[in-house]
Structures are given as structure tokens and as C-alpha cells.
Amino acid sequence: MRHLDEYRDGALARVLAHKIAGAAQARPQYRLMEFCGGHTHAISRYGIVDLLPANVNMIHGPGCPVCVLPTGRIDNAIELAAQQPLTLCTYADTLRVPASGRSSLMQAKARGADIRMVYSVADALRLAQEHPARETVFFAIGFETTAPSTAQAIRAAERLQLKNFSVFCNHVLTPPAMAEILGAPRAPGAGAAGIDGVVGPGHVSCIIGSRPYEPVAEQYRRPVVIAGFEPLDLMQTVLMLLRQINQNRYQVENEYTRAVTHAGNVRAQELMAQVFELRDSFEWRGLGEIAHSAYRLRPGYGRFDAERRYGIAYRRAAENKACECGAILRGSKQPGDCRVFGTGCTPEHPLGACMVSSEGACAAHYSYGRFRETATAAAAA
Amino acid sequence: MNTTRLRHGPPLDFKGGCVDLSHGGGGRAMAQLIDELFVHAFDNEWLRQMNDQACFAVPVGRMVMATDSHVVSPLFFPGGDIGSLSVHGTINDVAMAGARPLYLAAGFILEEGFPLAQLERIVESMAAAAQEAGVAVVTGDTKVVERGKGDGVFITTTGVGVVPPGVEISGDRARPGDRVLVSGTMGDHGVAIMSFRENLSFGTTIRSDTAALHGLVAAMLQAAPGIRCLRDPTRGGLATTLNEFARQSGVGFFLMESAIPVRPQVSAACELLGLDPLYVANEGKLVAVCAPQDAERLLAAMRAHPLGRDAADIGEVTADARQFVQMQTAFGGTRMVDWLSGEQLPRIC
Numbered sequence: 001m002r003h004l005d006e007y008r009d010g011a012l013a014r015v016l017a018h019k020i021a022g023a024a025q026a027r028p029q030y031r032l033m034e035f036c037g038g039h040t041h042a043i044s045r046y047g048i049v050d051l052l053p054a055n056v057n058m059i060h061g062p063g064c065p066v067c068v069l070p071t072g073r074i075d076n077a078i079e080l081a082a083q084q085p086l087t088l089c090t091y092a093d094t095l096r097v098p099a100s101g102r103s104s105l106m107q108a109k110a111r112g113a114d115i116r117m118v119y120s121v122a123d124a125l126r127l128a129q130e131h132p133a134r135e136t137v138f139f140a141i142g143f144e145t146t147a148p149s150t151a152q153a154i155r156a157a158e159r160l161q162l163k164n165f166s167v168f169c170n171h172v173l174t175p176p177a178m179a180e181i182l183g184a185p186r187a188p189g190a191g192a193a194g195i196d197g198v199v200g201p202g203h204v205s206c207i208i209g210s211r212p213y214e215p216v217a218e219q220y221r222r223p224v225v226i227a228g229f230e231p232l233d234l235m236q237t238v239l240m241l242l243r244q245i246n247q248n249r250y251q252v253e254n255e256y257t258r259a260v261t262h263a264g265n266v267r268a269q270e271l272m273a274q275v276f277e278l279r280d281s282f283e284w285r286g287l288g289e290i291a292h293s294a295y296r297l298r299p300g301y302g303r304f305d306a307e308r309r310y311g312i313a314y315r316r317a318a319e320n321k322a323c324e325c326g327a328i329l330r331g332s333k334q335p336g337d338c339r340v341f342g343t344g345c346t347p348e349h350p351l352g353a354c355m356v357s358s359e360g361a362c363a364a365h366y367s368y369g370r371f372r373e374t375a376t377a378a379a380a381a
Numbered sequence: 382m383n384t385t386r387l388r389h390g391p392p393l394d395f396k397g398g399c400v401d402l403s404h405g406g407g408g409r410a411m412a413q414l415i416d417e418l419f420v421h422a423f424d425n426e427w428l429r430q431m432n433d434q435a436c437f438a439v440p441v442g443r444m445v446m447a448t449d450s451h452v453v454s455p456l457f458f459p460g461g462d463i464g465s466l467s468v469h470g471t472i473n474d475v476a477m478a479g480a481r482p483l484y485l486a487a488g489f490i491l492e493e494g495f496p497l498a499q500l501e502r503i504v505e506s507m508a509a510a511a512q513e514a515g516v517a518v519v520t521g522d523t524k525v526v527e528r529g530k531g532d533g534v535f536i537t538t539t540g541v542g543v544v545p546p547g548v549e550i551s552g553d554r555a556r557p558g559d560r561v562l563v564s565g566t567m568g569d570h571g572v573a574i575m576s577f578r579e580n581l582s583f584g585t586t587i588r589s590d591t592a593a594l595h596g597l598v599a600a601m602l603q604a605a606p607g608i609r610c611l612r613d614p615t616r617g618g619l620a621t622t623l624n625e626f627a628r629q630s631g632v633g634f635f636l637m638e639s640a641i642p643v644r645p646q647v648s649a650a651c652e653l654l655g656l657d658p659l660y661v662a663n664e665g666k667l668v669a670v671c672a673p674q675d676a677e678r679l680l681a682a683m684r685a686h687p688l689g690r691d692a693a694d695i696g697e698v699t700a701d702a703r704q705f706v707q708m709q710t711a712f713g714g715t716r717m718v719d720w721l722s723g724e725q726l727p728r729i730c
Contacts, residue, residue: 004652010639012711017713047714230710345721368716371705 002030007230008046016235017051023242024053029188031057034199035178037064038229040045044368046231056238057166060361062177062287062329063201066093066144067353067360070285071317073170074099080310081113087131089124090139092117092309093357098350100317121146121153121167128157128165135164137306140171146204146293147171148268151275154297154304168306169285169338172282174204175212176293181331182220182283195331197241199234201361202256209264221250228256240273275301278339283316285353286329323352328361335365336373342366385432393417398497405491405525418501419521427484431712435519437484440543447474448539456503458534458577460570460588461664463536464506469593470662472514472541473613475665476595479550480542485511487521487538492531503534512591516540538587542595545704547606554609557700560676562669564597564683565590565691566642567619568661572650577674581653587646593666597688601669604682613663620659620718622668623706633701636718639697660721670698687726 024030034040040060043049048057049058062068074097088105095106095117111116121138140150147169150167157165181254182195200213205226213224223244227237237255244251254260276300282294293344298303306312319326323345324338335341335354345351347363358367365373393413403410420428427435461469468485475482487507491500495653504591511518569590576587594613610630615624619641623634651658665688671679676694683689691711696708706718 004648008712045716046712047710047716048712050714051712124616231714282394290645302419363722367722369719371703371707371715 001370003178004230007228007232008130009232010037012106012232013235016232016239018022020051020056020235020239020242021053023239023246025054026057028248029055029057030196030242030245031059031194032197032199032238033059033061033181034060034227034234035063035174035360036199036201036204037364038201038202039199039227040064040361041359042229042231042234042365044364046266047368048231048234049372051235054239059195059331060328061144061181061198061331062284063174063204064354064357064359064361065146065172066091066097067220067325067329068172068284068359069097069141069170069284069353070283071098071100071139071316071319072241072283074105075317076312076314077168078103078105078108078113080137080306080312081115082111083109084135084310086137087114087116087127087136087141088137089116089127091119091141094139094141094206096350096356097353098320121150123144125156125162125165127214132164132201135166137380138165138167140167140169141171142206143174144207144272146355147276148207148265148271154275154301155271157304158301159321166304166306166309168312169298171276171295173282173293173295174208176200176290177284177287178213178224179216180287180293181318182216182222182292186331195222196245197223197225197321199237200224200239202226202259203227205256205260205264207265207268210252210260210262211264217250217252223253225253226256226260228259252373253278274298284313284329285319286326287292320351325352325354325362328354336360338362342373383486383587388520391459393497394709395501400491400493400495400497400500400525402493402525402527405523409522414523414687416497419523419619422504422606423511425517425519425520427517433520435484435486437519439483439541443506443544445475445478445480445542445544446539447471448537450535450537452532453574454500454532455574455577458574458589459586460573461591462503462668463534465510466591466664466681467536467538468507468510468514468516468518468591470615471538471673472516472595473664473667475540475542476593476598477550477611477613478542478544479548479598479608479611480544480595482514482516482540482542483597484633485516485538485540485578487518487536489521490531490535491525491527492533492700493525495533500534503536507536510593514595515594520693531583543600548602550611552610552612552626553630555626555632555634555670555698556609557698558670558673559609559622559657559698560694561634561672561696562671562680562683562692562699563619563634563642563675564643564669564689565653565665566613566647567655567663568647568651568658568667570664571661572647572656573591574660575654575656576650581650581656585646587644587650590665592661594665594667594688597667597683597686600682600686601679605671605679607675608669608671608679611667613667615662615664616657617721618660618662618666620657620697620706621721623718624704626670626722627701627706627718629705630698631702632643633699633704634696634706635699637708638708639711640693643695654707659718728729
């Protein structure tokens, strides 16, 4: 625990806060996006905003796996589980994501579909082994962090010659989404992206390394600093970003050196390359279609691909009109800007995906930071 | 007093035997289980009377009554078991009104096939806990459900007690400016159970804090009879208790994270299990709210008691119509300590 306390030291935080305040005087405003939901959560949980000057704004990014999954994909999964005699396994948060027609996987489960919550793809694989007469489908979601374990499970299923196991693959990739956000034109009147620097993902980068961000930083001339998940990691990262911005540099720097290397986890990358190939395009909630931004199974593993096996056809579905998740995931709005935040949409009754996972921008803000919202409203009233 | 006992034939096989449906059937087998296990372990004048109820005299004053069902898994864990937990849990609920607990009733739901050896161990643990607390188990009930319809054993206990005159403790009495005190480290029970389940080891074993708190409460009332709120932060932990107080009293709270006692092993386990110690259950701790002028005296009285050695003043009651519990983090920022949302821990009490 002492190891962790070192990264949460209040005295060190004050020293860093002082340095950040000094560095932040060079420009009127700094807009920094933390891409990853784990960082969003940490920023809210430790109250890091209180230690930053008013002109340093943290914009929440799209790095929450359940948040970026579009409604159409959840609809696909519900249809599959409801219409086929099979067991659908997925992570807990996915069950609560709103689908079309006020449905969700949780609702489908209550109506009798065989949907199971698992902690890991290995649990789904075990279920398939234990029940050879029943087909088991793993509804795979997540970034490069969870993709290697899905790939490994598919390799294991091949080795075990399982005939009743398949994966509905929805793994998405970080660098294309980061490029999409940095390249987005400023939406009229919305303040819009206009992001000066990016807090780069920590866990994803353990797998892919820091190298894949280099072309993104170069093309959009924005600095990226890969950060750890402890509060001092984030403070140090903000300082590193401010220094780059002040010096007009746009390099990929690595604050999280205790876990992330330039090349990343090569074995995991090889595993992914063996099993997956890039999709031409994939729809992200809030960001729309992004080319080459997601994985599907290679044809050699086609028998484990639920999309082929059950003929799943993707249909784009409309998102809830009242919900601002899309704009929030693009960084052009903050949770408090949404008119249903905290009223029609709460963690118990989420209307949008950002309110579902604890890594979602709205859920993190609701659970840890909404006192700021009502304080502002009260002051204005 | 009727001391006539039925002749049951050979005694119950506490080594190799197990519960069967006849133990809940109302016949001789049930009578034998009651005689040889429950009456034997809890032995007192009311049980020996063999009535379906206990009849006792009570001191004049206001009575308190509380009930609590216990469904913990695993049944035996470091620092306790479902038996001691079921006695402490209800005694504490009674004690949190400032009452002296007097009597307990116990209801058992047993699953067919449950080993009698384990049942005996649980009942003896209950008896020991009750005796140590000076509270008699005076009546009870046993039901047996078919295999697969229960999880070994569920225990419901109900307790009664009497509140001394002049004591007015309720969750709706917190006032802005009041201080918030806890009696010790937070999260020990929940983490003991979770880390036992997950086979986590942290050099030393984390033990449940399960304990009867009425002795501590009596010492606290002596030091500060005007205590406003008391509650044992069980399911949902400290965070839930303070949010309950906030809603009942129509106030807010402001806590200092650095003042909240948490064992290093518990913090470490919480990191690994993805838990927040403020939301993890305790079974031998209490939260007290008192007027600011009483705080110092109350804290000293708590620290002088063996069950309050690590007591701490962790924050204050604020005027807040939104009824928010907020906290200055050890890191230096401010955050909410909101109602628990989403997933809860599986059965831990």
C-alpha cells in the first residue's frame, strides 16, 4: 500500500499544483482531453479539478468501452439472445446500456433470454466447455486492453476443438478515434473539440505501446502524454502537456514509464494480429463511422465468428434524442450541459451510455462531482 | 418448570450426521434437535420451559425492537461466523438506539443435507456470543427446506432492549455544526469476507470486526448523554450511513478523508478488488453524531473502550438542502461520497 500512497501524496500534489499554475500563465486557456474513462474516473474521484487553475479545462474523452458502443450493436446482441437458443455472455456494464425501444440486455434477460454476466472471456469459454450441447456466444467489447484476451480465448477454443463457442466481436481501436477527435472541425457555437493536448490512455498503451500515437500527434500537431491512473500521475501529465503546449511541441511523451514502453506488449500484439483483422469501418456512439477503427475475426477463424455463424446484420439505430452522450463523447459538451443529466438520467435509470459505466463521463460526474453543478446553479439563481 | 424430556433414542450424530426434512417436521426428530442442540447451547430458564414463546418482565421505559436476517457466504470466515454475526448484528441494531439489549429470538432456516457438525459449531458460536454480551436467546424457530432451496443455513434474530430515560437517539437529529465520529477502522468485515473468498493474502489475515457494541454505547452515553445519532455502518458502509443521516435530518456532511481510519491491508485489498472502503460493510463499528461541545469528551470515552481504541473525529454536519455528503480527499480535492449505485457486494452479512 505504501507504493500507492506515494502516488496519492497530498503534499506532492500541492507542489505540482503550484508548478501547473505557473506553467498555465502563458496562455488564456488550455483544453486537455483525457481520452480514457479510467482517467475520467480518477479525476473525479480524487477531486483533481480543485487543484488545477481555472484556465486548465479537462475534457472527457470517448475511452469508455460501453459508452462508445452504438445502440445498433446492443440491438444486435438482444436480437441474437432473444431469437436463438443460445447463451450470451458479456461484462456486467454492458447489460445496462440502453438499447432501442427502452430495452437493454438486462430487460431481455428478465424476459427470459439466457444472458449471463461474466468477469472474463475465460468464464464464457468454460461455460461452453461445460455445456457442449448449448451454443455460447461471447459479446466482446472494449479497446486494445481486452482484445488480446478475446483473441486468446478464440485460440483456446480452436485448440479444444469447441464447436459451440463463438464471439460477437466489437473490439475498437484507440488511435483512429483519437485522430478522428483531433481532426474534427470545430462545431459551430459549441466550443467544440479545439483540444490543445491529449492525456493518452494507460492500459491500452501497455498493450500497443506509445508508438502508434506518434503519427496522430504529428498529423494534428497536438501533444500526447501517456498517463498512469493515480492522481499524481495525472497532475504530472497535465504539467508535461502544458510545457509542451507552451513550447509549441507536439510529441508523444510517456509519464507512465512504470508500465508502458515504446513498443508495448509484442506478444499480445502478435496474438491480436493472428486472430483479428481491421474492419473497413465501424460506428462509434457519438463519433459516427470511423474507418479502420475496429476488429473482426479473420476468415480462418470464421467458425468462431458469431456474425457469420448467425448472420448478424448491423443496422444503425437512432440514439435517444434527449441524451447528449454523442456530444459529450466528442468532447464538445460536458455532462452538466445535458438537460436530462441528474433528472431524467441517473446511474439507476440511465438514458445514455455515459451514465452506465463508472468510467462514463456522466456517471463519474454524477457520483463524485455533481455538487459543483448545483453549486453553480445555486450561485446563478 | 417442566424439565421432562422426550426420550429420543440414540443421541444426534454431531460428527457425521446431517439435517434432514424430519428436523423441521414438528415431530420427535425436531424435538431432539431442539433439546440436544439449541436448548443445550443457549440454556436458560425461558427455553427450558419449552413454550412457543418466552414470557419475561421488562424494566419500565421505552422498549426497542430490531430484527436482522443473516445470509452470509461463506458461513465461517476469519474473525467470526454466521452464528456470532447473527447475535452481534441484532444486538447492535438495538444498541444504536442507546438501549440496553435484553433478549434475543432466533429463527433458523436449514437446508436438507447441512452437516450437523457445522450447525453445532454455528449454534455454539451464537451461544458464546450471546453469553459474552449478557443477552439471552429466549425463543426460536427451526425450519428445514429441501436440498437446493437454501444455502446451508440462514439465521434471523430479533432483539428487544430498553432505552434509559433521557436518551434521545435518532438518525433525524443531526444539526449543522455537529461532529461525526467513528469508533474504528472502516471496511474490515466486508474485506475479510471478500479476500477470504478470493483467496487474497496480505501478509496478515484480515479479520472481520464482528462484535457487540452495547458496552461501548453505554460508555459513550455516560460521557455524552446528548449523542444525537448512532448507527452501525453495515451493508453499504460509512457512506451509506451518512447519506441516510443526511436524508433523515435534512443536512449535509463534510468529511476529511485523511481522518478516516482504514487498515493498510484493507486499503490494499480494496485496490485489488475494486472496492471503496467507505462503502464496505462493518460489523463491529459505529458512527456517532454529537454536538460540537461534546465531541472531545465522547472521543476520549470511545478511545478508552477496547472496541473504540481507533475512534476518530472524521468531519462535520453542514447546512445543505441538497443533502450531499462531500469529502476533502487526502489528495487535496473535493468529491461527493454518494449513495451506492450499481453493483453491490454479494452476500456478506
